[in-house]
Amino acid sequence: MKDDLIEIASFCADKNLVPARSGNFSARIDSEKIQITQSGKDKGKLTASDLMEINYKGKALNPEEKPSAETLLHTQIYTLFRDVNFVAHFHSSSSAVLSKILNKKKIKRIKLANYELLKALSGVETHDHTEEIPIFANDQDIFRLSMEIAPELERAIVTDKSIHAYLIAGHGLYTWGKDKAETITHVDAINTLIESYIMEIQLSKSLSKSGPKKVESK
Ligand SMILES: [Zn+2]
Numbered sequence: 001m002k003d004d005l006i007e008i009a010s011f012c013a014d015k016n017l018v019p020a021r022s023g024n025f026s027a028r029i030d031s032e033k034i035q036i037t038q039s040g041k042d043k044g045k046l047t048a049s050d051l052m053e054i055n056y057k058g059k060a061l062n063p064e065e066k067p068s069a070e071t072l073l074h075t076q077i078y079t080l081f082r083d084v085n086f087v088a089h090f091h092s093s094s095s096a097v098l099s100k101i102l103n104k105k106k107i108k109r110i111k112l113a114n115y116e117l118l119k120a121l122s123g124v125e126t127h128d129h130t131e132e133i134p135i136f137a138n139d140q141d142i143f144r145l146s147m148e149i150a151p152e153l154e155r156a157i158v159t160d161k162s163i164h165a166y167l168i169a170g171h172g173l174y175t176w177g178k179d180k181a182e183t184i185t186h187v188d189a190i191n192t193l194i195e196s197y198i199m200e201i202q203l204s205k206s207l208s209k210s211g212p213k214k215v216e217s218k
Pocket residue numbers: 022023024070089090091171172
C-alpha cells in the first residue's frame with residue numbers, strides 16, 4: 001500500500017504536476033484508517049516515513065504528525081465512494097489556469113466530449129461520452145469547501161453518473177481510483193484531456209478569426 005502511494009506521487013512528480021512540494025496523496029487502509037502524505041514533503045522523493053495514518057474524520061492517529069491541509073477532501077471521497085482506494089491531488093498549471101478563468105466567468109463545470117482518451121476513464125466505453133468535471137471556488141476553509149463539494153459528489157452517486165475528478169479554481173485537481181493502476185491512468189488521462197480542452201478552445205478561436213478558408217473547387 002505504501003509503495004503504491006509513493007508510486008502514484010512519483011508519477012505525478014515526473015510529469016511536473018506537483019511543483020514546490022504541493023499536492024497530496026492518500027490510500028484507504030481499512031474501514032477505520034487512511035494513509036496520507038504529510039504536509040510539505042517533496043512528492044517526487046517520498047519515503048514510507050513521509051506517510052501517516054488518519055481516521056475518517058481526518059485526525060492524525062499519531063498527534064505528532066501533521067497531515068496535509070486538505071485531508072478532509074480525501075476522507076470525504078472515501079466516505080462517499082466505497083470502491084475508491086486511492087486519491088490523488090495535484091497542482092498542474094493547466095488545471096489551475098483553466099479552472100481560474102472559468103470560475104471567473106461563473107462557469108461551474110467543464111464538459112469533455114468526443115475524445116478517444118475518455119475511454120481511459122473507468123466505466124467509459126466510447127468516445128461518444130460527455131465527462132463533466134465540476135469547478136469549485138478555492139477556499140482556505142477546507143470544511144466549508146468540502147460542504148460545497150459534497151452535493152456534487154452525492155448527485156453523481158444518486159443519478160449514477162460517472163464522476164472521476166473535480167477542479168478547484170486557480171488551485172488544482174482531485175481524482176481517484178480503485179487501485180494504483182486505475183488512479184495513475186485517471187491522473188494521466190484527465191491531465192491530458194484538460195490540456196486538449198485548452199488547446200481546443202484556443203485553436204477554435206484562432207481558426208474562426210484567421211483560419212484556413214474553405215478551398216473552392218474549380
Ligand atoms: Zn492543493
